[in-house]
Amino acid sequence: MIAEIIAVGSEMLTPYRQDTNSLFLTGRLNELGIIVAFKTIVGDNLDHLTSAARTAIGRADLAIFMGGMGPTQDDLTREAVAAAVGIELKRDHEIVTALYKRFAERRLQMPENNAQQADVLQGAVILPNSKGTAPGQWLETEFDGKPRIIALIPGPPHEVREMWDTDCMVRLREKVPPAAMATRVLKVAMMGESAVDLRTSPIYKKYANVETTVLAGQGQVEFHLRATAATKDEAQAEVDHLADELEEELEDAVFSSSGESLEEIVSYYLQMRNAKLAVAESCTGGMIAERITSVAGSSRSFLGGVVVYSNDLKTLFADVPPLMIEAHGAVSKEVALALAENIRELCNADIGVGVTGIAGPGGGTEEKPVGLVFIAVSDGHKHEVVQRRFFGDRERVRRWASQQALDMVRRMLI
């Protein structure tokens, strides 16, 4: 079975936006042994969209349309697919009612144009959308005498994921021979890509049956391992064996062996050790707190913290002595450590983090250039302060600094 993914939206035909949903979908299709043979990106133009739909449904067994399912006049996917396949759209009154109800619950009046979201391809199954208003559609039909599956799903990434995993995977699994694929994702913090590859390529090159992809960015290197075999156990054994060898080589630089993010791992370790965390951030401006609190349940181990951008606030909220700032500068080892120690004590936490640096693009000097960051972690008994120079733009410096801080917390908890 070959698939085509059609991403619908004029914004993806500008120099500014890209389709990213198709990466997620491709991963899921590959799990089922389905190959993506074509991806098409087409704008909100009825002729173009109908042409793309006809081509896709002509050449692929499975055509997945993403986007163009909303309530606006630009949302033309339903209409284009109906025209391409030569079937009718019917307005589904249950969906219309549900739409009215959804608006009523929010005490809003439903704009009339919303009703087009209830137009369903004749013969299609309706896929409920728990994350948005536009339902999806699943049609099994014939085209030019060949069996075809056509899926219509909304474009917002969280809706794509939810709808695909809830309603599409089960339907598709029935259509393909049981495939036995196993995957693993290992993540490594704060090591360069070439250093990691130098040490690991002799290892993963031995495993001809495991497809290994090495990806680097944002202060981490990821190994994506994938194996296909006669049985799930066999495939799993192959990826696990390689994963074990990689972990042995890289030791505790590997922070995640099942794909978790660094903030998830830190949250997990904190809860396991029953430890509470507090942070005092200057140049990262809340990014460390934001990353930790993005993990559900993080309130059990994260107390909070302070964003002390100005010097006054460093003193007010984290008791950093003005004389220390005067003597060493706000961006200094001493201030980073004071932030970590003091926030820990003030918040009655077990571990404190302090970060101060120059994110840029302005504010650098010869002595203290853009990208210079001091990061401190303390648990009251021992502490660690590191000085780093990160390269790149403001966002990259902040991201790497937050990554370094989270990795130091992780190492302190191991």
Place this chain on the structure above:
Amino acid sequence: MIAEIIAVGSEMLTPYRQDTNSLFLTGRLNELGIIVAFKTIVGDNLDHLTSAARTAIGRADLAIFMGGMGPTQDDLTREAVAAAVGIELKRDHEIVTALYKRFAERRLQMPENNAQQADVLQGAVILPNSKGTAPGQWLETEFDGKPRIIALIPGPPHEVREMWDTDCMVRLREKVPPAAMATRVLKVAMMGESAVDLRTSPIYKKYANVETTVLAGQGQVEFHLRATAATKDEAQAEVDHLADELEEELEDAVFSSSGESLEEIVSYYLQMRNAKLAVAESCTGGMIAERITSVAGSSRSFLGGVVVYSNDLKTLFADVPPLMIEAHGAVSKEVALALAENIRELCNADIGVGVTGIAGPGGGTEEKPVGLVFIAVSDGHKHEVVQRRFFGDRERVRRWASQQALDMVRRMLI
């Protein structure tokens, strides 16, 4: 003239890699007033590639193939395009000689398969490649009685850029009427997509010459306007005129009229008013601070703030009386307002922001469900507190809450 970009390479049909060259090419084509109507991604498979080539050359005036131009057996673009158009490939002996010379200069023997890089579509102009071995090709022909331009260029990004700018732009400029394009981006905060569209589609539909794309997500709706005309001034006048009408209709819901982000606008207004901001965040966990500090130069107007996840910290860092939390709950109008008022006073800021809510997925009750958020802004003289119920996952609730808070600060500064 409409264009289609065909990116060739099986790696772009995995979950890990994306075509990015097309963003660069789209920018260049738009400069000439050429619209990209389709993008296709296809693997190194002769049947698939030939089918994609036939489709593209059938529907677009200009078809640009990137990739599949190298010396390996996987490099099939030349062969596929020849088959699709129904013309011959001829081996060019000058290119073969040049290839031999290139290898000889490096004291290497040329592998035989390298010679396929010299196979040229009959009638095509050869485009020299200063950055690699595979030359490009430029063919002006007819297909189904219609004039067609077909460009074949290698895939590596630096080769694409060099070859496009050196050899393709000049050729293309001769083919299109001198045209100029102008663009504008308007952004609207905290209004639903369909409500915005209902009010604005009667306006933008009147402007047949301006292409309007409406994008929604993360608590904002964006209008991307684009017009092409004989001169830059004329094109600019068209988009500006529509932009003015849209702003008039939506009034101060439009926070940005040249594409700036909400945090950039807030930073800009703060600096313009010489006002200082401080924030006290609970459920947003630092996201508001992180967003503001992502703007370069924000330290001039952002003092900092506190992330008060636990009740103790709400009292410690933002003086919220424990009795208030007991009486109304941590997620309440009263606590949101106390956070805003107190952080403003404590930090000696002009404007204070307080946010408290239930981001989920846990922690909701019937009375205070997941997604309930109170957001307060105060400038010491006047204040505003709103109660909102956001839908979606943890990330979405937090994002919308931070968006609402930033938009309230913006409105207070207008």
